[in-house]
Amino acid sequence: MGVVAFILIVTELAKERSIVDELLKLPGVVEARLLFGEYDALARVEVDNIAQLDNVVTAIRNINGVVKTMTLISS
Numbered sequence: 001m002g003v004v005a006f007i008l009i010v011t012e013l014a015k016e017r018s019i020v021d022e023l024l025k026l027p028g029v030v031e032a033r034l035l036f037g038e039y040d041a042l043a044r045v046e047v048d049n050i051a052q053l054d055n056v057v058t059a060i061r062n063i064n065g066v067v068k069t070m071t072l073i074s075s
Contacts, residue, residue: 002048004074007060008039015065016040022063028056039070 011019016034023032023043031044043060047053057071 002046003050003053005045005047005053006072006074007043007045007057008035008070008072009041009043009060009066010038010068011040012065012067019063019065023060026056026059028052 009019009023020032020034020041023029023041026043028045028047029043030046031042033042034040035042045053045056047056053071053073057069060066061069
């Protein structure tokens with residue numbers, strides 16, 4: 001089955017849409033949406049293992065304008 005995770009993302013002001021566009025280019029990201037509230041974006045990630053999830057989270061954190069992330073792993 002693999003690993004399914006939801007990653008909540010805080011962005012710099014006015015970079016939300018461009019970050020969502022970048023998220024959708026990453027391997028493992030199957031969905032990305034804008035949010036209103038404490039977090040600005042949400043990425044749904046489906047990968048084979050935790051090591052791959054770590055790679056995706058690292059890639060997300062390296063996107064210009066990403067301030068902070070919180071990863072929620074689904075069971």
